[in-house]
Amino acid sequence: MSAEQKRVRGDASPVVRLTNVSKRYGGSTAVALDQVSLSVSPGEIFGIIGQSGAGKSTLIRLLNALERPSEGQVEVDGVDLAGLSPAELRTLRRRIGMIFQNFGLLSSRTVAGNVAFPLELTDATRTDRNAKVAALLSRVGLAEYADRYPAQLSGGQKQRVGIARALATDPDVLLCDEATSALDPETTRSVLGLLRDLNRELGLTIVLITHEMDVVRTVCDRVAVLDHGRLVETGAVADIFESGAHPATRRMLAALSL
Template sequence: MAPRNAAPDTLHLEPVGLLQNPSGVPTDLVRLEGVSKVFPASKASAAVAALDGIDLSAAAGSITAIIGRSGAGKSTLIRLINGLEKPTTGRVMVGSTDVAALAETGLRDIRRSIGMIFQHFNLLSSRTVFDNVALPLEIAGTRRADIAKRVTPLLDLVGLADKRDRYPSELSGGQKQRVGIARALATRPALLLSDEATSALDPETTQSVLDLLKRINRELGLTILLITHEMEVVKRIADHVAVIDKGRIVERGSAFEIFSAPRHETTKVLLSGVPGMQIPDYVAARLTHEPSPASQTVMRVVFTGPHATDPVLSRLTGELGLELNILGGAVDEIAGEPFGTLLVSFPADAARLALMRSFLGQRGLKTEVLGYVA
C-alpha cells in the first residue's frame, strides 16, 4: 500500500508480506466469511454464541465503523481480526492471510501490520511518552537508533513532540490517547483497529482525536476499523457502517445511507439520539400507531442530495395549500454530504398524506410516518 503525501524518510507504510497484494488491484483488506464464535459452557455459565454467520468486509484505505449495543459482539469481532480469538467456524482474512490458520509465529508477524488503540489507553505508567511509543519496536528487536528515527516523527504527527519525556500521569486523556495512536503506528501497520477509543474522552477532545484519525487515514492510506457505540463518531469520519445485533450483521452500507435511511429497527434505535432523528419528548409521549378522530400525522422528512437546501416545504404549502406544523429539525453533514431532517405534523388524512409523499418524492426527499398524535 503506497503512502499518500508522506514526507520522505519519515512516515510511510511498509506492510509486511502477509498483507501485500501481488496483483496491485484495489481490494478488501479485511474479510470475514461465515464467521461464528461460540464460547463453550463452563461451570459458571452456559455456552454463549457471540457471533453468528458474520460476513463483513473493509476496503483498503477506508474507515469502516461497526456499531451496536453493548453485548452485541463488537469486541469479540475485533479480537478475531487481530488473532486474540479464533472463530468457531468461518474465515477471518486480513489481506490474503487467514488469521485463524496462523501459528503463534505467524500471528506475531501479522500483528505488526495491525495496530490497536484502546478505550483506556493501556499505557505503561513507568515509561515516558517516547518509551511507550517505542515499546512495540523494542519487542520487535529494532535498533535504538532506528527506533528514534521512527518515534520522533510519530510524536510530531500526533502533536506530542514537546511531551516526549513526560509520563502518562502528567498527560490529559486526549494526550494519552494520542500516545496510544502513535504507539499503534510504530510498526507501520496497514490496518488500525479502534475499540471504543473515544468513549472515555470529552466531546472536544473526541473531536480532535477523530480529526487526527481522519488525517492518518488520508495521508498514510491507513485502513481503519472502528468499534463504537457513539453515533457522532461514526457520522464524523466513517465511510462505511455495519450494524451488529445479537451476533449478526443486520444492516450495512455507506455512512450516508445508514444515517439518511436506516432500515433495521436496531439501527433506528442506535440513531435515535442523533440530532434531527430525535422525537421531542412532548411528541413521543403522545405518539400512537393508529390514527384517531382529529389526530395529526407525524412525519419525518429527510433532505439529501441536490435538494437538501431547497425551500421545498414553502413550495409544498404554496402550491398545494397544505398546512404543516413544524415539530423539530436539524441540518448536518454526513460523510461530506448535506443532510437535513424536519419533523412535521398535519391532519391525518390518507389523500393528504399520499399527495405530500408524491410531491416530496418527486423532489428526491424521503419521508417516514412515525405515528399519530391527538
C-alpha cells in the same frame, strides 16, 4: 505499500474479510457472533457499531487473533488467521495496530518509552527507534511531551500516545476499540480529526468499533450495525443515516437526535 496504493478502492482485494463467522464460548449455546460476513477495502474507515452485548468486542478480538472463530473465516491482507502458527501470528500483528478505550499505556514508561515499546521487539537499532519515535510524536502533536509520564497527560494526550504507539510498526490496519468513549466531545473531535488525517496521509485502513452514531457520522466511510451478534445492516454512512431500516439502527439514530 505506498499511501496511494493503500487507498485504492473498488476492485482492490479487501484488507479485512469475515466470511460466515460465528463465535461461541466454551460449551455455551449462547452465540457472541452469528454468521457475520463483511469486508473492509484498502484505505477505508469502516465503522462497526452496536449497543452493549452486540458482539463488537468479540469481533475485534477475532480481528487481532486474540480469539479464533468457532465457525467461518477471518482474513487480514488475504491471510486466514486461523491457519497461522504462533510465530506467524506475531509477525502479522505488526501489520495490525490497536488503540484502546482505556489507552493501555505503561505507567512506568515515558511517552517516548511507550511509543518505542513495539519497536523494541523488532531488529531496529536504537538510533532508528529514537528517530521513529520522534517522528511519530511530532505527527500526533506531542513532540514536547516525550519525557513526560502518562499520569501527567490529559485523556486526549494519552490517546494520541496510543495512536503513535499503534503506528510504530507501520501497520496496514488500525483497529480502534471504543477509542473515544472515555473522552469529552471536544477531545473526541480532535482525536477523530487526527485519525481522518492519518487515513488520508498514510492510506491507512481503519476499523473503528463504537457505540456512538456521532463518531460514525464524523469519520467513517461505511458502517456495519451489529445487534445481538448478528450483522443487521451495512452500507455507506450517508445511506444508513438517511434510510437505516433495522430497529437497532433506528434506535441508535433516535438517540443521536435527542
